[in-house]
Amino acid sequence: MKPRALLNKTYALLSGKFGPGNWWPIVKNGRPLYLPEYLTRERTPAEIFEIAVGAILTQNTSWGNVVLAIDNLKRAKVMSRKGISDTPLDTLAEMIKPSGYFNQKAKKLKALIYYIDTGLKGSLSRLREFPPDRARESLLSVWGVGKETADSILLYGLGMPVFVIDAYTRRIFSRMGAVDKDADYDAIRAYFEKHTGRDINLYREFHALVVAQGKDVCKNKPLCDACVLNKICPASGGENR
Template identity: 50%
Template structure:
């Protein structure tokens, strides 16, 4: 869940650096993160960019996490209630909340990210004007509510978006080029 907060607007490699710096401070659980002085926490998060903002957001999430009874308390909530609870935390938006729901709480909630939007817009399946919730609902209607399926599907979308369907697409190497109007 820490990674979900830190990965906003940055590459995962930067998050890994910040997580290593937190480990060096013995701080990967909520109580330990909150025990770190704000300046030191921000410095540990420097690799992710916007480190002062992310330090405040991570602290807000950790406070919420503890107040809600930790993983056990949050896990006991129904998915919709849990999502609403996460969205109530400063700095946790729909993508971050859904990332936590799918990967940490193993709930069948599809994560929509920039890769999803890019790939499916190029395929002509999105027109670009759809909101996050509309896209998420469409995926959840099209796919069975299956956590391993959503995990794998999202991982494949991310991989394809990073490796092939980049900002400048590599259409020549794309397995979808035959059915992609943008190819």
């Protein structure tokens, strides 16, 4: 199957099964909120900040654990540039403990704050003053911010057209025969950006669908019988079945 047809079909099938994801969630009263308005309005500076914090905390970590950590920060009034800045490293680490790797991630959050203060004059919104590729390279200069984290901030926070790739994307689309199983991050990203329309909300929804599919169906041990892609996926017994 040609790339454009494969991606279009895959999106349609996953969308039909899972529906809208309305990413990136904001945590309120200990629960993540997924609102349709996130796809139709610009994110506030406070939301962009929370997305950046969440993107760091969720590195190799389940979202449920991240919600616990974010809730701790919010209840302590620490979910802000100043809040994290004013909180001692050890205290911060204690607050984000549920998200795992807490010592390392506390340092990453501090590095993010240092970057916002010294490089962005106090707000991630300043990244809007750069073209996407420049904003990306700026974020990547921060210790603890890698490609997926940077791209999540750009796509979901700032509304820039970068496709987010993660471990699920690689697993699903290598099983589909679309990408090489050890293709590098930017090669997979280029594949998606080249063969889909340059549409922010498509990028957002597509990535959310990939995560849902990866979690529920296309697991380490795939549940091909329950998979809506099984007719077009070689791994389920071949294309056409």
